[in-house]
Amino acid sequence: MLEERQSQIQHPIWLFKLKIQRLIMFITSIAFTLAVFLQVVTRYLFNYSLFGVEEFASFAGVIMYFIGAAYATHERSHISASLVDTIFGEGRITAGVHAFTRLLAFVLTVYILISMWDLLVFTNRMSTKSTELRIPMIWIYGTMFVGLVLTAFYFLLEFFDSLRATIWHAPSEESDK
Amino acid sequence: MSSLILMDVALLVTLMILGVPVAMTFIAAAAFLVIFGDYNSTTFLITAGYSKVSSVVLLAIPLYILAGGIMTQGGIAKRLLELADSILGRYRSGLGVVTVITTAIFGAISGMASSAVAAIGSIAIPRMVEQGYDRGYATSLVSCSAVLALLIPPSATMILYGWVTGTSIAACFLAPLLPALLLIALFSFWNMVLTKKMDIQVAEVQPFKVQMKTVYQRAREAGFGLAMPLIILGFIYGGITTPTEAAAVAVIYALPVAFLIYRELTFKSFYDVVWKSAQVTAVLMLVIFTANMLARVLTLEEVPQQILQSMLAISDNPIVLMLLVNVFLLMIGMFMEDVSGILLAAPLLLPVVTEAGVHPVHFAAIIGTNLGMGLITPPTAPILYFGTLIGQTTLAKVVKPTLVFVFLAYFPVVLITTFVPELSLWLPRLVTGL
Amino acid sequence: ADTTLRLSHLSPPDSDMDNWAQQFAERVAVETDGRVDVRIFPASQLGDWEEVYEQLAQGSVDLAIQSVSTKFDSRLALTWFPYTAVDYDSAKEAWNTGGFLFNIVNELIEPQQIQALAPYAFGLGGVAVGRPVSDPKNPDADHSDLKIRVWPSGVGTHKPLLERLGFSTTTMPWAELYTGVQTGVIDGMIGGVPENAVRDWNGVVDTWLQLNDHFEINWLLGSAAMIANLSEEDAAIISGIAADLATERFDAVEAADNSYLQQLRDAGVTVVTYSKEEMEAMAAAVRADAWPLMKPEVGDELYALIQSHYAN
Numbered sequence: 001m002l003e004e005r006q007s008q009i010q011h012p013i014w015l016f017k018l019k020i021q022r023l024i025m026f027i028t029s030i031a032f033t034l035a036v037f038l039q040v041v042t043r044y045l046f047n048y049s050l051f052g053v054e055e056f057a058s059f060a061g062v063i064m065y066f067i068g069a070a071y072a073t074h075e076r077s078h079i080s081a082s083l084v085d086t087i088f089g090e091g092r093i094t095a096g097v098h099a100f101t102r103l104l105a106f107v108l109t110v111y112i113l114i115s116m117w118d119l120l121v122f123t124n125r126m127s128t129k130s131t132e133l134r135i136p137m138i139w140i141y142g143t144m145f146v147g148l149v150l151t152a153f154y155f156l157l158e159f160f161d162s163l164r165a166t167i168w169h170a171p172s173e174e175s176d177k
Numbered sequence: 178m179s180s181l182i183l184m185d186v187a188l189l190v191t192l193m194i195l196g197v198p199v200a201m202t203f204i205a206a207a208a209f210l211v212i213f214g215d216y217n218s219t220t221f222l223i224t225a226g227y228s229k230v231s232s233v234v235l236l237a238i239p240l241y242i243l244a245g246g247i248m249t250q251g252g253i254a255k256r257l258l259e260l261a262d263s264i265l266g267r268y269r270s271g272l273g274v275v276t277v278i279t280t281a282i283f284g285a286i287s288g289m290a291s292s293a294v295a296a297i298g299s300i301a302i303p304r305m306v307e308q309g310y311d312r313g314y315a316t317s318l319v320s321c322s323a324v325l326a327l328l329i330p331p332s333a334t335m336i337l338y339g340w341v342t343g344t345s346i347a348a349c350f351l352a353p354l355l356p357a358l359l360l361i362a363l364f365s366f367w368n369m370v371l372t373k374k375m376d377i378q379v380a381e382v383q384p385f386k387v388q389m390k391t392v393y394q395r396a397r398e399a400g401f402g403l404a405m406p407l408i409i410l411g412f413i414y415g416g417i418t419t420p421t422e423a424a425a426v427a428v429i430y431a432l433p434v435a436f437l438i439y440r441e442l443t444f445k446s447f448y449d450v451v452w453k454s455a456q457v458t459a460v461l462m463l464v465i466f467t468a469n470m471l472a473r474v475l476t477l478e479e480v481p482q483q484i485l486q487s488m489l490a491i492s493d494n495p496i497v498l499m500l501l502v503n504v505f506l507l508m509i510g511m512f513m514e515d516v517s518g519i520l521l522a523a524p525l526l527l528p529v530v531t532e533a534g535v536h537p538v539h540f541a542a543i544i545g546t547n548l549g550m551g552l553i554t555p556p557t558a559p560i561l562y563f564g565t566l567i568g569q570t571t572l573a574k575v576v577k578p579t580l581v582f583v584f585l586a587y588f589p590v591v592l593i594t595t596f597v598p599e600l601s602l603w604l605p606r607l608v609t610g611l
Numbered sequence: 612a613d614t615t616l617r618l619s620h621l622s623p624p625d626s627d628m629d630n631w632a633q634q635f636a637e638r639v640a641v642e643t644d645g646r647v648d649v650r651i652f653p654a655s656q657l658g659d660w661e662e663v664y665e666q667l668a669q670g671s672v673d674l675a676i677q678s679v680s681t682k683f684d685s686r687l688a689l690t691w692f693p694y695t696a697v698d699y700d701s702a703k704e705a706w707n708t709g710g711f712l713f714n715i716v717n718e719l720i721e722p723q724q725i726q727a728l729a730p731y732a733f734g735l736g737g738v739a740v741g742r743p744v745s746d747p748k749n750p751d752a753d754h755s756d757l758k759i760r761v762w763p764s765g766v767g768t769h770k771p772l773l774e775r776l777g778f779s780t781t782t783m784p785w786a787e788l789y790t791g792v793q794t795g796v797i798d799g800m801i802g803g804v805p806e807n808a809v810r811d812w813n814g815v816v817d818t819w820l821q822l823n824d825h826f827e828i829n830w831l832l833g834s835a836a837m838i839a840n841l842s843e844e845d846a847a848i849i850s851g852i853a854a855d856l857a858t859e860r861f862d863a864v865e866a867a868d869n870s871y872l873q874q875l876r877d878a879g880v881t882v883v884t885y886s887k888e889e890m891e892a893m894a895a896a897v898r899a900d901a902w903p904l905m906k907p908e909v910g911d912e913l914y915a916l917i918q919s920h921y922a923n
């Protein structure tokens with residue numbers, strides 16, 4: 001059912017982008033796992049601590065969270081607590097409400113993106129650096145920005161899908177239980 | 178309470194009911210207050226969210242999710258279930274108890290209720306149905322016991338609680354453990370009662386020696402999985418690592434077990450487990466990111482003080498205050514899952530419970546049992562819904578047994594946890610000195 | 612009130628810093644005839660000090676009592692540069708409003724749209740250790756079995772300092788520190804004053820080393836945007852009150868430190884204090900061997916300035 005609704009986005013570039021997102025999620029996960037583990041090994045076994053490892057790990061984490069959040073939006077796996085689905089089941093009403101909620105989610109993500117943009121401008125002007133590794137923070141905030149732009153974009157796509165389902169009332173999407 | 182705040186709450190609940198993703202409802206509620214309030218810049222929303230999600234402490238969450246994911250892919254759930262089954266399987270209500278206990282042990286590997294439902298439910302529910310258990314009942318049992326994952330360490334919920342309230346995570350891990358044991362006992366008891374009328378086929382009783390041999394073999398298999406929670410706890414309380422670092426150790430430990438010993442993990446499935454775990458984390462982190470924006474705006478609007486004052490206006494009796502806190506948590510649990518609930522409720526209610534003389538570590542157990550219960554209580558019961566997907570049944574069929582578990586197991590445990598502080602404080606005091 | 616200002620600080624309610632903030636708010640209310648209302652958010656409710664510093668620069672927080680961050684300018688590590696002004700009188704002279712170090716800091720933060728209204732004297736720094744420390748007064752002793760946590764932005768200065776004095780250094784998130792010492796993952800931490808040892812490390816400190824490694828100076832910081840919005844009269848009133856309070860705190864800080872040290876002793880903590888000669892021996896070792904390693908933090912110019920003031 002999910003695949004069917006997303007059938008319009010099979011373009012190779014599109015699939016390549018998803019592939020890249022998965023790769024980033026994989027690499028960053030491995031990176032912070034190893035970083036934290038390395039910290040344990042050096043401190044416990046060699047009585048020696050590597051400074052900056054924790055900052056590195058947390059940056060890898062942040063990149064993973066925001067690229068991953070965009071991917072989760074593509075997969076439509078956000079936490080939501082809809083009672084509409086439960087009460088009305090699949091159909092025109094649910095699809096209509098769904099279209100509304102995704103449009104709202106898009107607008108709200110854009111609201112955050114505007115604040116995020118202000119922060120990017122500020123960070124660029126001040127050339128803010130991280131306190132330990134002195135990494136330019138524009139890179140970290142920038143990745144968050146990209147992740148949120150993609151998130152907004154996927155919400156918009158889902159809005160159009162739901163809108164289509166509301167107008168043409170796709171009946172084939174019921175029985176997934 | 179100011180009318181602006183009440184309107185904001187109404188907005189939040191309405192959007193949640195409509196099905197706006199929870200993370201976005203928090204943005205909406207924050208934006209509403211910012212737009213109608215006195216703010217000259219909104220960038221603080223981003224820094225508020227960023228400062229939380231960039232915390233090294235919170236890396237514990239993706240790490241435990243990943244460790245649990247690798248063990249699950251490696252087939253730990255099946256092996257735990259088979260071990261428990263070889264011990265208790267021959268009793269009439271045995272498989273039900275096996276399921277409860279397996280879920281509890283699995284909870285010691287996984288930090289999240291949803292992964293417990295998926296891992297245990299997909300194996301245990303068909304097996305119970307095969308033995309003659311009612312499908313709705315089996316699904317309900319798995320879903321209700323899956324909540325144990327957040328009460329038994331490691332727990333993403335407790336990590337978050339410790340983090341937002343500045344309480345020791347090592348102590349918070351231990352606080353809800355005895356309440357969890359109480360729940361296991363009550364679940365097992367009601368399982369015996371509720372399965373009385375079912376027509377259950379039990380496997381033939383094997384000679385003691387043969388049974389012991391099976392138990393031994395399966396214990397050896399499951400032992401590598403069972404060792405993981407022991408390693409985690411040993412590393413934390415033995416002073417080798419912090420809870421976050423213990424999670425990384427757990428991931429590293431899980432790899433050879435899944436790759437070489439259980440041989441159920443391939444490089445392809447490893448790649449998939451990692452990015453899928455990352456996706457699960459990312460969904461949570463987006464909620465954490467935006468919940469902290471809302472929490473910051475609520476602080477700026479001095480809402481925690483307003484809540485404290487309204488509650489104190491009703492009564493300053495500690496018992497009444499704690500009952501009010503429980504009602505408040507019950508309402509939050511009706512609409513939110515545990516992660517969002519913790520992030521919003523903990524900072525708001527901490528002043529109230531402090532006023533009532535409750536220790537923050539005790540409150541960890543109170544909030545954990547309450548919001549855990551919220552995962553299976555309608556109207557929004559994410560773990561119950563997820564359970565019906567895994568158990569291939571409908572909500573109508575799981576509601577009745579779930580009500581029994583909620584009213585006769587969860588509810589009493591919530592009250593006991595609230596009013597018997599020793600239940601949650603004894604173990605942390607013993608192990609960490611508090 | 613015509614203007615409401617949000618003030619963030621990092622100590623809990625009823626701490627010395629909170630009381631200082633309350634006094635500030637009260638005097639501002641009285642002297643501006645209620646035109647300016649200062650609302651206090653204690654205990655880092657508006658974010659940890661690194662984040663609040665950024666919010667000051669962006670104008671989302673109006674006032675804060677805390678350290679200055681090095682995220683925009685690493686030279687601000689000057690404020691905790693070890694063994695500069697490390698007794699109460701010279702600290703007051705150097706750091707109080709208009710003092711020579713105060714002026715340097717105020718100049719450094721000006722491009723960040725932040726103004727230092729007044730210093731807040733926190734106390735003389737030391738090391739909290741969860742275990743006994745043998746031979747603590749010998750600058751050449753070997754304490755490598757003790758892992759002492761250095762706060763993230765203090766790595767450039769306090770890692771060389773501790774390692775010169777023979778300790779092992781490590782990192783750990785603030786949130787995990789207390790339990791970390793309790794369970795023995797690490798052994799102690801630097802970056803606090805006796806008040807922290809009493810309040811934050813109560814129950815895990817075995818030994819407190821009153822190293823006087825640096826004078827812990829915090830600041831009443833104001834966002835430039837906030838100050839620009841005030842009338843000239845109110846801005847002058849606020850600066851005046853801040854300066855008065857700063858001096859009052861400088862005059863009270865020694866007694867505060869001593870009373871906290873006594874509380875530590877009463878709680879059974881081994882408190883190690885150093886005579887003037889013993890302190891000079893520690894300082895001389897650090898200045899000779901560790902200072903050069905800290906030079907990149909503050910840059911050549913400031914380093915030369917510090918050296919000319921304190922090296923001999």
Ligand code: NA
Binds near residue numbers: 286287289325329332
């Ligand atoms: Na768990």
Ligand code: NA
Binds near residue numbers: 513550558
């Ligand atoms: Na619920």
